[in-house]
Amino acid sequence: MTKTDSQIAVIGAGPAGLMAAEVLAQGGARVTVYDAMPSAGRKFLMAGRGGLNLTHSEQFAEFVARYREAAPKLEAAVAAFPPDALRAWSEALGEPTFVGTSGRVFPKAFKASPLLRAWLRRLDASGVRFAFRHRWNGWDGEGRLTFQTPDGMLAVAADATVLALGGASWPRLGSDGSWTTILTDKGISISRLRPANCGFTVRWSDVFRARFEGQPLKGIALSFGPHSLRGEAIVTQAGIEGGAIYAVSAELREAIAVKGEAVLHVALRPDVDQVELAKRLSASRGKQSFSNFLRKAAQLSPVAVGLLQEAAISAGQSLSAMSPERLAELINGVPVKLTGVAPxxxxxxxxxxxxxxxxxxxxxxxxxxxxxxxxxxxxxxxxTGGYLLQASFATGAAAGRGVLEWLKR
Structure with missing residues (x-):
């Protein structure tokens, strides 16, 4: 592309900001990336701590639909930098990818750190500068960007700016949402930042919380309204979280906002129908405790039995007094009342x-x-599933291309 002497400021050294910087540098712009943290990509590294899920391999139409109401606004950016392009980009950095059994795409190293290091080296070689510990405060009276630095205030005149400061989750990693005030003061309409892919609060009994905090519910199916899915969840001190919960978190969050609560139903043995469960539960338990009988007859984990007991206590009932048919029904439809959204x-x-x-x-x-x-x-x-990172990369690339087009005009 045509060489330009324009000075571009990219604010935010996460995936979106770094991708914008890469596109701009390839277009010949002089780029400086500013970030309030001491180093780049801190949340990116956190995302890769359990295995970096870069993107997903499903068909494009299904992929884009994951962005819900925003799909029409994001489709062009994702189409211009689709999952296959992201995989090729990763491989060019020396980090080939593979598709997992769930369709999710991971680098073979399964970590974010090797990919980030290679990316930063390439950005440095292309002339991108970095200014860390620079917290953006907005603009001064002359339209210059202002930053709080360890040495005091700094004013920067930029020919164009890309803002990529993230949302408000995991604020200790740099994305604290403080930019909303700066832009609102400029008359920009901003929808309130809310938790997504989040946990929820539940009023567990003290006994259940003390015994099962941190325990996983595996092989379960969740249902809420028309939504039903398989996965896992984890009992927390304050409530419940985990992959299956995150998948319906938007619907649960909105229901709680309207009604103050939401009832989620948990199937503990979704692969066993109610008739078969009732048959197993009709057997004599002999001298076993009822909890041991449930664990053996229905093959339930201790935390699953505990969840059943929580539901029975909340309903003022006794598990041992239930008929096999009613108990089988409860096992595959445990109501869990969510009372709030985790921070x-x-x-x-x-x-x-x-x-x-x-x-x-x-x-x-x-x-x-x-x-x-x-x-x-x-x-x-x-x-979750690669959609978050894919849209961050794709919109960063789109913003970078947009700056180059705007400079031409």
Whole structure:
């Protein structure tokens, strides 16, 4: 592309910001990436701690639909930098990928750190500069970007700016949502940042909490309204979280916002029908305790039996007094009343952000010519499974291309 002497500021050294910087540097722009943290990609590294899920291998139409209401606004960006392109990009950095049994895509190293190190080396070789411990405060009276640095305030005149400051989950890693005040003061419409892919609070009994905190519920099926899915969940001190919970967290969050609570149903043995369960539970238990009988007859884990007991106590009933048919029904439909949403600081991601109505093509903010936004700052959410990172990479690339086009004009 045509060489340019324009000085571009990218604020935020996460996946969206780094991808914008890469596209800009390839386009010949002089780029400086600013970040309040001491190093780049801290949340990216956290995302890869249990195995970096870069993207997903499902068909494009199904993939884009995962972005729900925001799908029409994100489709062009994801189409321009689709999952296959992201995989090729990773391989070019020396980190080939593979598709797991669930369709999720991972680097073979299964970690974020080797990929990030290779990426930063390539950015450095392309001339991208980094300014860490630079916290963005907005603009001064002359339109310059202002930063709080260890040495005091700094004002920067940039020809264009890409904002990629993330949402508000895991704020200790850098994304604290403080940018919302800066942009709101500029008249930008921002949907309130809310937890996404998050846990929920449950009023467990003291006995259940003390005994089963941190225990997984494996091989379960969850249902809420029309939604039903398989997966795992984990009992926490305050409630429940885990992959299966995250998959319906948006629906649960909105129901709680309207009604103050939501009832989730848990099938503890979803592969065994009610008739077969009732038959097993009709057997004599002999001298076994009722808990041991349930564990053996229905093949339930101790935490699953504990969950059944919680439901019975809440309903003022006794498990041992139930008929085999009623007990079988409860095993595959345990009601769990969710009373609130876990704090956004513990959420995997956040919903809300800059309204798409505020943006022109390539994610430039209409009221702030030359200022683009990307990543979780935008008003979208997606489930785990590679969709979060894919949209962050894709919108970062789109914002970078948008800056280059805007500079040409």
């Amino acid at each position: 956004i600081a513990r959420a995997i991601s956040s919903a809300g952000g800059i309204s798409f109505d505020e943006l022109e093509a390539h994610y430039m903010i209409r009221k702030l010519p030359g200022v683009f936004a990307a990543g979780e700052m935008l008003d979208w959410e997606a489930p």
